[in-house]
Amino acid sequence: MPGPHAHDRFSFTAQPPDVPTIVRAEGVELITSDGRRILDAAGGAVVNNIGHGRTEVADAVAAAMRDLGYVVPIWPTPNRLELIDVLVDRWLPDGFDHVFLAGGGSEANDSAIRLARMYHVARGDERRHKVIGRMPSYHGATLATLAVGGHEARRSGYEPLLAEYPRVPWYDADALAGAIEAADPSTVSAFIAEPVIGASGAALVAPTDYWTSVSEICREYGVLTIADEVMTGFGRTGRRWGHDHDDWTPDVIVSAKGVGGGYVPLSLVSAGNHVVDPITESGRNVMFFTYSGHDASCAGALVVLDILQREGLIERAHVQGERLRRLLDDALAAHSHVVEVRGRGLMVGVELDGIASATVVAEALARDVWIYPAGSGPAVNDGLLYAPPMVVGDDDLDRIVDVTAAAIDAVT
Structure with a gap:
């Protein structure tokens, strides 16, 4: 088992104190050491595609x-x-x-x-x-x-x-x-x-x-x-x-x-x-x-x-990606700090204006949804990047959008 100082030693440089420790994962969820279930709306870092916990x-x-x-x-x-x-x-x-x-x-x-x-x-x-x-x-x-x-x-x-x-x-x-x-x-x-x-x-x-x-x-x-x-x-x-x-x-x-x-x-x-x-x-x-x-x-x-x-997951990425973009458009299109919803398949982005992606991501994570913070420097607006596993369900997409809207509202 990790020792009492393992969390402090884990990061080579500074790390936020509230980063969760992940001990298991199933489907589209990451499970923490204290029992939280975090919806992985980014596939980690746009990595997981077939869902977590595939024993085969x-x-x-x-x-x-x-x-x-x-x-x-x-x-x-x-x-x-x-x-x-x-x-x-x-x-x-x-x-x-x-x-x-x-x-x-x-x-x-x-x-x-x-x-x-x-x-x-x-x-x-x-x-x-x-x-x-x-x-x-x-x-x-x-x-x-x-x-x-x-x-x-x-x-x-x-x-x-x-x-x-x-x-x-x-x-x-x-x-x-x-x-x-x-x-x-x-x-x-x-x-x-x-x-x-x-x-x-x-x-x-x-x-x-x-x-x-x-x-x-x-x-x-x-x-x-x-x-x-x-x-x-x-x-x-x-x-x-x-x-x-x-x-x-x-x-x-x-x-x-x-x-x-x-x-x-x-x-x-x-x-x-x-x-x-x-x-x-x-x-x-x-x-x-x-x-x-x-x-x-x-x-x-x-x-x-x-x-x-x-399992036809490429076709599913197209279908679920279209649905995710529609939901995000409906929820955020009129928001004064949202510039655009865009993407292809289950690689969807929300461009932000005047707010930092890291702050929105932190608010979403506090609500048990992980979104990838995107951005490259002062000349480009920050954004949110969504790439959940391709097995993501309709209820999961609804939750992702609801939490995103709540997180942006909390920041602004």
């Missing part, structure tokens, strides 16, 4: 670990091989026959940046190294992903360590063309973007035709497109991939949270054969991480992906 995932992981512990990532194992087959055959676009497994989303996006660089080097374009990102955005906490990201609060203090890359407004394809020209097209490697902006923008959705324009611009300049589907992948938006809502296919796809459903740490990078083949032909590779594609994580992911398809 735990059984698969335990069975895998009885057979294998650590195996260096360059060697195949049964679950690694099966997972890659499932991803290529059932989930990824045609022509995406290669998968690089990693641990979390930061690792995967960092790997995608390295992959793009290696692609150009393999083709002899060694000047291409710049990666253009958007404002706002968030791609991870490594130095490379912070450098390409547009989350000013999380970049703060690290600026001297970060490479200076161009960043463009999240909604403006013409600005991307201008940034490539200004940076010298022969030096630009890739453009990285989230199909729906999550932690930094509370489910921002780009205008119609944005992605087709972006795809054409990048193709014209020889720049790779990287879709950061860490949050949007594996059905979160009501389709398999966030980019499926728009008429385009990226060169590189990154995903993480949904593939393991919160049960196992796992992420992936996949790229079209036209990206991977030149690297292979040049004799180069992309370096793995120590725990890339642990066999037990792959075993858990196989069950998560099976549940998503077997």
Whole structure:
């Protein structure tokens, strides 16, 4: 059992004293050490998709670990091989026959940046190294992903360590063309973007035709497109991939949270054969991480992906997401501190005006509902991000909306 000082020692830096200790979880609820049941309206951090407490995932992981512990990532194992087959055959676009497994989303996006660089080097374009990102955005906490990201609060203090890359407004394809020209097209490697902006923008959705324009611009300049589907992948938006809502296919796809459903740490990078083949032909590779594609994580992911398809949870995310947006619109549209309700599937955002998301989240948590606080710095309004497990019921959605309205009223 934890000792009397464990809670104080848990956080590396300061932590609010009223953060609950979670001891169990079931369905859409987190259960605390003192018996509270907290409705998980954010899937943790937009992670859990199949619901909490799925014992068949735990059984698969335990069975895998009885057979294998650590195996260096360059060697195949049964679950690694099966997972890659499932991803290529059932989930990824045609022509995406290669998968690089990693641990979390930061690792995967960092790997995608390295992959793009290696692609150009393999083709002899060694000047291409710049990666253009958007404002706002968030791609991870490594130095490379912070450098390409547009989350000013999380970049703060690290600026001297970060490479200076161009960043463009999240909604403006013409600005991307201008940034490539200004940076010298022969030096630009890739453009990285989230199909729906999550932690930094509370489910921002780009205008119609944005992605087709972006795809054409990048193709014209020889720049790779990287879709950061860490949050949007594996059905979160009501389709398999966030980019499926728009008429385009990226060169590189990154995903993480949904593939393991919160049960196992796992992420992936996949790229079209036209990206991977030149690297292979040049004799180069992309370096793995120590725990890339642990066999037990792959075993858990196989069950998560099976549940998503077997129970029709992607379609359910679309239906329940539509309902959640309608309810939030009805409850909040006239509120003076609410700018907009938006999103796709069960990735829904509420943009706030004049109030901090953290204060609203604290009020909601006091009412036993967890909502993810979104925002990226002084230039962008804070927001609330909703991404409950896809098994969320109608009564749960009603409670989420009622508590949100009460929390905003309490703050204002």
